[in-house]
Amino acid sequence: MSSTRPGPRERLLDAARDLTYRQGVHVGVDAILKQADVARRSLYQHFGGKDGLIAEVLRTSAQEDRYRTVMDAAGEDPRARVLAVFDELERITTAPGFRGCRYTSADLALTDPQHPAHTEVRRYKDGVHALFTDELTRLGHPSPEAAADQLLVLVDGVLAHAVTRPDAHPARAARRLAVHVLDARD
Template structure:
């Protein structure tokens, strides 16, 4: 007799709500600046519920950073699946970065912020950030290779650094100047692929 297949348990409503509140607060106000009492109050749960669901703020922080990673991976993989070619993926990514910086609650790149708040390279948050950045660079390299770029690895590094600069510059300074420079630089990289 076979056992029925295991189905993944859905996270509780309280767990989902805590993560939603933490995601917003950590991004807008900073991870270390937001205490668990504020998260608990805004999520409308008890302290006991928080500890039952996450056990500690550290676990919630890792879930936040990991969740941001999964969101971006899924969005980019869907973009690649829905696009006719790698050049279209890259062009759509440029448009997405520019659109992201125009959001009213835009605060820059959440991974750069998390890395700044946890300066030790061996900290678990920094490990998630490094894994995310490695994956993103690999994704860019794959698209640039698919578009025919002669140096997809170097171009991926440059594209990612241009994106980082646009995200930081748009948050801390002039959005138009930052995104215009990004569009020009990324456009040059994409054009090098079609030569």
Template sequence: MTRPGPRERLLAATSTLSYTEGVGVGLDAILRTADVARRSVYQHFGGKDNLLAETIGEASRADLDMIAERMDRAGTDPRARLLAFLDFYLDRSAQTYFRGCRFVAADLGLPDPEHPVHVRTRLHYERMRDFLMIELSALGHPDGAGAADRLQLIVEGMLAQRGTRPGAGPEAAARALFEQVLEER
């Protein structure tokens, strides 16, 4: 088996370290973990900011693909598909490695509104909302846009609570609130 190249090792190291230690993790720690020279960061990404942005972009693509797959396995019923969306996040937050939402943490850890990571996180949130809007429309929800906002807030709030208070167990409350929004008429 061949060893991944410097680009892949940088992305893997940045993904792990930026999640466990935050986006403020030092470049030297990333370089040590990836076992690459400093020039590799600049050759492949142009600098640490773009490395972080690409890492967040890859995490977003992976999560959104897994969500879409989970929703597709739920069938064609929009309610079942929306609950599959929620279940993805409930399952994610129950993992022992879970330390909160990577995207929220990245946004909070990078106060410069022009940082390239913010473009990637905004796109992630928009894609999440698109998933919700499509299914709420198919469900015939009377307030699709408002319901999508509420559902996203429920998910993000549950992830934040689970990440900051691991034993708090907000899953049941999140499911009850999520289902309540789905039943609005």
């Protein structure tokens, strides 16, 4: 028995996830519809419009889960778990087709402050912040929240810088700084 083809809604999300990452959020609706092999009407039925589709793509992209998985694979030690994220970043940024962070990209590209995507970007980054804060707390870090902010700056810095200067291997550079964040005793 062949696996059932996903419904129009899922196909739209998949196509939009792929195309908005490779081409940016300014891809045409036509291109998304064509790749999803879906009727025009289905898009507006399910998501109300392009903006809704983009927001839903960000809401369901679950890059957070990827970091969580990497951490879990690194074992119990909070220190190792955090550093594993930066090892993963080295893989991500050197992989073919790397095009930066989709959340940062969307936040920068969408000029209208009212665009629903901004809410999802904020939610995502807050989520990663919580992820780091948990580890730092378990580590007994003196100021987990502030340290998590530092780690977030490093992550965003890696993903942004690697687009322009991948040969600088920003993930490795950031990993060395992450060690300082983890070992801070003040």
